Amino acid sequence: MxxxxxxxxxxxxxxxxxxxxxxxxxxxxxxxxxxxxxxxxxxxxxxxxxxxxxxxxxxxxxxxxxxxxxxxxxxxxxxxxxxxxxxxxxxxxxxxxxxxxxxxxxxxxxxxxxxxxxxxxxSESAQMSVIDVPIAQVKKIPAFLGEKDVLKVIQLMPGVQKGSEGQTGIYVRGGGPDQNLIILDDAVVYNASHLFGFFSVFNGDAIKSVELIKGGFPARYGGRLSSVIELNLKDGNREKLHGEGGIGLISSRLTLEGPLTKSKKGGRSPGSFLISGRRTYLDILAAPLINAETRGQTKIGYYFYDLNAKANYDLGDKDKLFLSGYFGRDKFHSRDNVENADTDLSWGNATATLRWNHLFNQKLFSNTSLIFSDYKFQISSVERGALDNQLYSLQYNSGIRDFSLKYDLDYYPSPEHSVRAGIQGTYHRFTPSAVVLQNSAISQFNSNVSTIDVAEAGVYVEDTWRPSSRWRVNGGLRLSYFKQKAVGYVRPEPRLSGAYMLKPDLSLKASYALMNQYVHLLSNTGIGLPTDLWVPTTDRVKPQQSQQVAVGIAKDFVEKGLTLTVEGYYKKMNNIINYKEGASFLLINDPTSANSVRWEDNVTAGRGWSYGAEFLLQKKVGRFSGWAGYTLSWTQWQFAELNNGAPYYPRYDRRHDVSLVGIYELNKRITLSATWVYGTGNALTMPLSSYDAYRPGTAFSYNDAKQIIQKIFQNSRVVEDYGTQKNSFRAEAYHRFDVSVQFHKQKKHHERTWEVSIYNLYNRRNPYFYRLESVTATATEPSRTALFRYSVFPIVPSVSYMFKF
CATH class of the missing domain: 2.60.40.1120 (Carboxypeptidase-like, regulatory domain)
Known part of the structure; x- marks a missing residue:
């Protein structure tokens, strides 16, 4: 370094x-x-x-x-x-x-x-596989329960597969959710979800820009395999106090921005601030319903909140300071008065970034960033035994904390060259799990897992070059470094992308990128809780690596304000990790085996590959705007210890994915918008059959055969046979249609907007999960076992109110 x-x-x-x-x-x-x-x-x-x-x-x-x-x-x-x-x-x-x-x-x-x-x-950009969506469009697109969500909009782009119904999980070109580098003002956000994944942590009122890079990565980005999602907060209004906010069905938000000091007449303040907060009131709205249903025997509460803040100040013509941060938390609480049990669940992120811009001269610009990022997930459960009156306490903690120093240079020697170079070092502290089981009878099983400290760094240089009127090239090299105890890696990562102008407004593009990833996410395969475990590369778990090649064409229809991109890609991934069959993070610190089992014992390494084609026709300006996207793709994974070593389709492999988005400005007072999405069903592992099996361990002796048979059935349990093929079942296709209408009115001192939206207009019962269940016999049909589909969201109308002043 x-x-x-x-x-x-x-x-x-x-x-x-x-x-x-x-x-x-x-x-x-x-x-x-x-x-x-x-x-x-x-x-x-x-x-x-x-x-x-x-x-x-x-x-x-x-x-x-x-x-x-x-x-x-x-x-x-x-x-x-x-x-x-x-x-x-x-x-x-x-x-x-x-x-x-x-x-x-x-x-x-x-x-x-x-x-x-x-x-x-x-067509004239050297980069490919890059998509940016104006924030103004994000705020007009129909949203679930009126919550304007940047990540939900990114899910509507080709090459991006969404997770389960309504969730913000992002799977880019065959990669997992941990393979996306999500950056907010230079700080990494490790978990970007609220409400168990139904909303993202990003408040659209505070965001200035968002960009998705899914291939042809510039050398300045590293540490992930599949995508970069870079978000920047607004700096704040330097001329006057300004505010905006909204009131929805489940949450409200407010953003304030303005000058730090009073500006001179006709001038501007040398600094500004922004503060933006949001909170849900689900706990307040749901409490009466839950109490009525359980007669007060069970109390359940949930809420989330987040806060964005930023300040900047000009120290002179050549120096500027920026200080920004994010803090958000989700909290769930359950109190069962019958079972005498309390359960608390919480998770959240905290980030802080201090940046110093310095202008050496008119060609050389620098930025120095000091960055902090912290993600924590916690479970606390306390229960008093009904018979022994003993107190049982279970604590689970998982998290990752980063301290980073980053230095970047932008150099513009000529119109033909734009050079960037930089260096970054990050100190990671992982808390993979910590379980404490407090009980006087089994106190010998108390255990705590130590933290894991690692270092990661990278140095890069890249150049955007125009060698002629027809060629545009972005070439670069990143050198990544990782150190954990006695294990160390130094790996070069070459990057190259370019465009050749076939004729004005039409270009042929190609790119190649090699990426390494030194942090891993062990994700449970079930539904619901964000019980994901971040772990580092170790002496037994190697870094993940991907190589991606993409080719395509880009066409600008300048007079119509349209852009068209068509791309084909092939991506190969090595050393990706997954849980072994039957393993989960909860086994890592089982109180009876925590001292002898490491999390590495529960995972297996493998490889994966993904290929496909993507189509995007986009219009960002005009009375009518929006886009049409289509993805045709194949993704397969292969692990020696899963599926008998044979390749299989992961859960979010989708053959076809379609998204249509339209925004129409009817006039200055009314805006109409609609989205329609379609996707091939998820690949799932479903049981082929179920049967009753005897549970051994209970001794008995009877002379009567009938009594023996009855005892066997009393000590049996239902066993499901999954066969040998993993994810061989395809869920039904997913599709829905959302609409919204916004009514704007400009008042003397403020602007207000009412929005009425309908999620899933034609009430499509999209599958959320499947389950085998017994069907009781009728007069005409015998009892049988059937596969039942369960859905979450039918048609969901919502109303929200937004204002600006």
């Missing part, structure tokens, strides 16, 4: 030398692009010279740099989806700093959208 740091310092020195020796025939225009009215930094704004192939885009902090030949003047254009394009004539005699404010614009009439030769054109 020392070598990587020296390399970065050397790059800075080279950059300074290049600057000192810059030919007089070229000058640099640099600056920031912000939103008019709030001074929010805008990410991914296109800055270009109209009529040429010369251009660049703003980085995560709204900074851009463009080097051009010396001349009297030229015209620069600044364009971004959802904002009015700005053109400005600038002198090119000396280096200049130009900061631009873009005005948000809502297009309600069908007009030709012409962003210019390099404006918002997917």
């Amino acid at each position: 020392r070598l990587g740091l020296y390399g970065l310092l050397g790059l800075i020195l080279v950059c300074q030398t290049i600057r000192a020796q810059r030919p007089a025939s070229r000058i640099t225009i640099s600056g920031y692009v912000r939103e008019m009215g709030s001074q929010e930094a805008l990410i991914g704004v296109n800055v270009y010279v109209p009529g040429t192939n010369t251009g660049t885009v703003t980085n995560t902090y709204g900074f851009y740099s463009l080097t051009l030949p010396v001349q009297d003047s030229t015209r620069l254009a600044y364009s971004f989806v959802g904002y009015e394009t700005v053109s400005r004539t600038v002198s090119l005699r000396t280096n200049r700093t130009i900061t631009i404010d873009l005005t948000p614009g809502q297009v309600l009439t069908e007009v030709n959208v012409n962003a210019g030769p390099t404006g918002e054109k997917v």
Whole structure:
């Protein structure tokens, strides 16, 4: 890692030398692009010279740099989806700093959208397998119970398979949920779900941007195999106090943002803040119903809350500080007065990021981040025995805590090159489990599992290069490092993606990426509780690794504001892990064997592969917007100790997946939207039959054969025969249709919106799980065993109220 740091310092020195020796025939225009009215930094704004192939885009902090030949003047254009394009004539005699404010614009009439030769054109980007969804669209799409959810929208994209009905689980191109790197302001979020997976932890009112990368990964990202989901919080309004919020059926939210200090007349504050909170009131609404049903004998409560906060301050023209954080928690409590038992369940995330931006010169931009991330899951159960009056206490804890230091450089030597380099180190502390069983009779079984400390690091360099008017290339190399006790790994990760312009607005693209993953998620295969266990690579469990190749075409229909991408991919995964048959995390610390059993004894390593094709037609602007996506894919896993060593389809392998999303601005006061989704059913392991089996261990002696048979049946239990093939049963196809209508009204000092939405409009009974059950005999049919399908959500209407001021 020392070598990587020296390399970065050397790059800075080279950059300074290049600057000192810059030919007089070229000058640099640099600056920031912000939103008019709030001074929010805008990410991914296109800055270009109209009529040429010369251009660049703003980085995560709204900074851009463009080097051009010396001349009297030229015209620069600044364009971004959802904002009015700005053109400005600038002198090119000396280096200049130009900061631009873009005005948000809502297009309600069908007009030709012409962003210019390099404006918002997917065909000219070297990257592929990248999808971004404007937050404005996220807020208009029909949502379950009115909760606007970024991850639910990502599930509607091709290549992304959703989990069970209503859940936020994400499975990208055959990978598991642990193979997605979810980043919020540089901090890793390990569990992104509320309400047992039905909602995500991300409050859409506080999010500025979201981007999904599912292949062709740039070298700056590492540590996961399947995808990167990068989210950035809003910085906060620098000009005036602003707020927005909403009241729904199960939760309410409020966001406030404004300047940190009073700004001068006609100017802006050097800093701003944002604070956003959300809480559900399910515990309040459900309590009377539960008490009435159980007559007060059982009390059950559940709620979740989350809080986002951010502050930033300009220390000068070249230095900026950002401090942001997230804290969220889910809590479930059950009190059984009959059984005299208490159960508490809680899980949540906490993150904090301190960032320092420094501008060395007009071509060299740096960011230093100090990052904290913490995920905890806890179960507490206390029960008093009815016979012995002994107190039984069970505690289970699982978690992962990270401390990270990250340093990144953005260097813009010329319009043909955009170089990024950086280094990151992370200290992980894992708490795989800790069980305490307190009872005076069996106190000898008390046990606690020690924490596991590991180190992970990476150094990278990448370059986005335009060697000619037809070629766009992004090449890079990441060197990853992992250390756990005596085990260490140093692995290179080459990345390459490129586009060849077949003709204007049409390109052929290809990419290759090798990824390594040093943390693993042991996930239970059942429904419900987030009892997932994060564990590190050890001397017995190797790092996961994937290689992915993708090819495709990208087409821009500029006049219609449409983009079309068609991609085919093949991904191979090695050393993926899974539980052995019959194993689960609860066996890791069984009180009778905790001192001799390690979690590694319960897992097996294998391999997997996935391939398929994806189609996406997307429209981000205009009176009518939305997208149509289709995925055709195959995914198989193979483990020596599962399914007799034969390959099998994992649960979320889906042959076909379709999503149609439409948003229509009827007028300034009414917005209509609808979604329709279809997916091939999940691959499940179902019992082939069930029978009664004698439970041994009870001694008896009878002379009467009838009494013997009766005793056998009294000591028998139902056994289900699953056969030898894993996941050989296919559930019924999943599909549903959601609609919503929003009614907007602009008041003098605020704007309010009423939304009426219907989830699953035609009341499709989608399968949630299946179970074999006995059917009682009738006069015409004998008793039999049948397979029953259970559904969770029928048609679900909801009403919500949103406001801005």
